[in-house]
Amino acid sequence: MAEAARQLSEELDRTSEVMSLQMGPSHPATHGTIKFNLKLDGEKILNCDVEIGYLHRGFEKMCEQRTWNHVVPYTDRLNYASPLINNVAFALAAEKLLELQVPDRCQYIRMIMSEVSRITDHLTCLGMSATETGAISVGFYMLEARETLYDLVTAVTGARLTVSYARVGGVTQDFPAGFAERVRSAFTDIRQILADCDKLLSKNRIFIDRMSGVGVMSKEDAISYGVTGPLLRATGAAYDVRKAQPYLFYDRVDFEVPTGTQGDNYDRFTVRFAEVKQSMRIIEQALGQLPPGPVRVDDPRITLPAKKEVYGNIEGLMNHFKLVIEGVKIPRGEVYMAVEGANGELGFYLVSDGSGRPYRVRVRPPCFFGMAALGDMLKGYLLSDIITTFGMINMIGGECDR
Amino acid sequence: MAETGLIAKVETAFPGKITESHSQHGNETVVIDREDALAIFRALKDDPQFAFDFLADLTAVDFFGQEPRFEVVYHLHSMRLNHRLRVKICVPEDDAVVPSVSSLWKAANWLEREAWDMLGIRFTGHPDLRRILMYEEFRGHPLRKDYPVQRRQPLVEERDPINNPWPKR
Numbered sequence: 001m002a003e004a005a006r007q008l009s010e011e012l013d014r015t016s017e018v019m020s021l022q023m024g025p026s027h028p029a030t031h032g033t034i035k036f037n038l039k040l041d042g043e044k045i046l047n048c049d050v051e052i053g054y055l056h057r058g059f060e061k062m063c064e065q066r067t068w069n070h071v072v073p074y075t076d077r078l079n080y081a082s083p084l085i086n087n088v089a090f091a092l093a094a095e096k097l098l099e100l101q102v103p104d105r106c107q108y109i110r111m112i113m114s115e116v117s118r119i120t121d122h123l124t125c126l127g128m129s130a131t132e133t134g135a136i137s138v139g140f141y142m143l144e145a146r147e148t149l150y151d152l153v154t155a156v157t158g159a160r161l162t163v164s165y166a167r168v169g170g171v172t173q174d175f176p177a178g179f180a181e182r183v184r185s186a187f188t189d190i191r192q193i194l195a196d197c198d199k200l201l202s203k204n205r206i207f208i209d210r211m212s213g214v215g216v217m218s219k220e221d222a223i224s225y226g227v228t229g230p231l232l233r234a235t236g237a238a239y240d241v242r243k244a245q246p247y248l249f250y251d252r253v254d255f256e257v258p259t260g261t262q263g264d265n266y267d268r269f270t271v272r273f274a275e276v277k278q279s280m281r282i283i284e285q286a287l288g289q290l291p292p293g294p295v296r297v298d299d300p301r302i303t304l305p306a307k308k309e310v311y312g313n314i315e316g317l318m319n320h321f322k323l324v325i326e327g328v329k330i331p332r333g334e335v336y337m338a339v340e341g342a343n344g345e346l347g348f349y350l351v352s353d354g355s356g357r358p359y360r361v362r363v364r365p366p367c368f369f370g371m372a373a374l375g376d377m378l379k380g381y382l383l384s385d386i387i388t389t390f391g392m393i394n395m396i397g398g399e400c401d402r
Numbered sequence: 403m404a405e406t407g408l409i410a411k412v413e414t415a416f417p418g419k420i421t422e423s424h425s426q427h428g429n430e431t432v433v434i435d436r437e438d439a440l441a442i443f444r445a446l447k448d449d450p451q452f453a454f455d456f457l458a459d460l461t462a463v464d465f466f467g468q469e470p471r472f473e474v475v476y477h478l479h480s481m482r483l484n485h486r487l488r489v490k491i492c493v494p495e496d497d498a499v500v501p502s503v504s505s506l507w508k509a510a511n512w513l514e515r516e517a518w519d520m521l522g523i524r525f526t527g528h529p530d531l532r533r534i535l536m537y538e539e540f541r542g543h544p545l546r547k548d549y550p551v552q553r554r555q556p557l558v559e560e561r562d563p564i565n566n567p568w569p570k571r
Contacts, residue, residue: 052534052535053533053534053535053536053537056535056536058544060520060545061544061545061549061551062551065551096427096428097427099427221508223455223456223481224455224507224508224509225508225509226456226457226458226507226508226509226513237481239481244484245484245486333426333427334426334429334431335426335427335429336429336458336459336477336486336488338458345458347458347459347477349459349461349475349477351463359463360463360464362459362461364458364459364477368512369509369512371512372508372509372511372512373508401535402535
């Protein structure tokens with residue numbers, strides 16, 4: 001018996017010829033244009049060289065040609081699964097350069113919309129990953145939950161994805177009437193959907209086998225690779241920019257930072273799952289604290305005048321013209337502003353030369369760092385594990401390649 | 403972020419090595435020479451009073467028409483002490499070279515590749531300094547201020563990924 005087992009294990013250990021395989025850049029199972037240059041021993045990954053850049057549009061170069069507010073629509077197209085967080089992060093960074101205090105109501109609205117975006121991003125990532133492991137119903141349930149949130153986003157911003165909601169000095173418009181009620185009823189539905197998904201997955205043998213113990217990364221490696229967000233928290237490090245360096249009003253709401261222990265795909269999944277619930281808690285508290293007031297600063301050098309002024313008198317028209325053509329003048333200086341994006345620390349490093357256009361806009365895209373670590377994460381695992389690990393990094397081409 | 407007196411601490415730890423420093427919008431910044439860079443970065447990472455275990459970002463800025471032309475900008479963060487520091491190294495156009503920090507932080511590997519690709523900063527000691535967002539045949543460095551926005555690049559021939567792969571093996 002023992003001899004048979006030994007023979008079998010030798011049989012399985014036998015190494016075959018090393019095979020080179022190019023996976024991508026257009027592969028049906030990777031949502032994102034990316035290429036893996038693989039060295040395989042049978043199905044085992046010996047080496048994985050990740051090639052990115054297929055979606056490079058020259059974001060940083062484009063920003064240098066436009067006024068500060070013209071950059072906002074470009075930021076929508078960074079991480080298009082959570083465009084509101086990018087909008088808000090850019091506006092916050094520019095306001096930090098201006099040393100501008102925006103109204104409390106505006107900051108609360110930004111916080112609420114950022115969290116809505118975080119939930120949509122997580123639901124996209126979780127739903128797709130579940131689909132890829134065979135749990136396609138979970139994927140559809142989560143898309144349904146996401147759609148209720150996109151309806152809310154549409155009601156506030158007028159668009160599902162290309163929201164362009166934040167501006168330097170405020171947001172474009174206030175919440176519509178009855179928004180808080182709509183959020184509460186949407187959250188009732190989402191909580192029910194999440195409970196259903198939890199039932200479908202938490203004891204699902206296929207799902208657990210595909211996710212648990214796969215793509216493991218240690219805490220030290222994650223920190224050294226600059227990995228943040230759910231990937232880092234799955235290793236046990238409770239680093240969250242919202243807690244570590246609170247911005248907006250995250251210090252006024254009560255929420256937890258979920259962490260994992262193993263640093264594998266299963267922990268990454270559960271951390272994201274728990275974060276959706278925490279985000280809903282934040283939104284509910286913030287809606288309760290939401291003060292009345294304006295949603296943008298009242299400063300003719302920064303925000304556009306009311307349309308009545310633009311069409312009614314020459315001063316208003318000139319003010320509008322100057323702001324649109326020349327842009328908001330931001331004093332000379334540099335700033336780095338980090339927020340907690342859905343995938344980790346999203347940073348904007350802005351350099352201004354005092355004109356109406358940015359001198360340099362640098363984005364720290366969170367999933368770029370996850371992709372840098374992917375090669376190491378995959379070593380020794382099977383070819384099919386690429387799909388789940390890549391899914392959990394949640395690479396968004398628009399953000400990674402810019 | 404509250405004033406942490408970080409600049410004073412850095413200046414005490416590396417006397418005479420900090421050529422310039424400022425604290426703007428809560429971001430503490432020091433400028434160092436590239437000759438001292440690797441030793442300073444290593445100390446910033448290992449010294450328990452700094453403990454910068456996390457390289458948040460690495461990029462460069464092109465101040466075209468000024469001397470020195472490029473600023474290489476490092477954003478360091480400490481997970482344990484929760485503080486941040488920006489370190490800058492100025493390099494001239496004809497000698498845009500800085501030592502690689504990829505041996506200290508693994509994140510630097512791809513970040514330095516990007517800085518090379520986009521701005522043409524060379525990193526000595528980098529294990530694999532090739533383009534990352536652009537393709538091998540791309541000419542120039544697009545984020546340099548003297549790279550025209552409208553410039554078009556010649557079409558390149560399709561590469562056989564097995565017999566003529568990139569990176570070359």
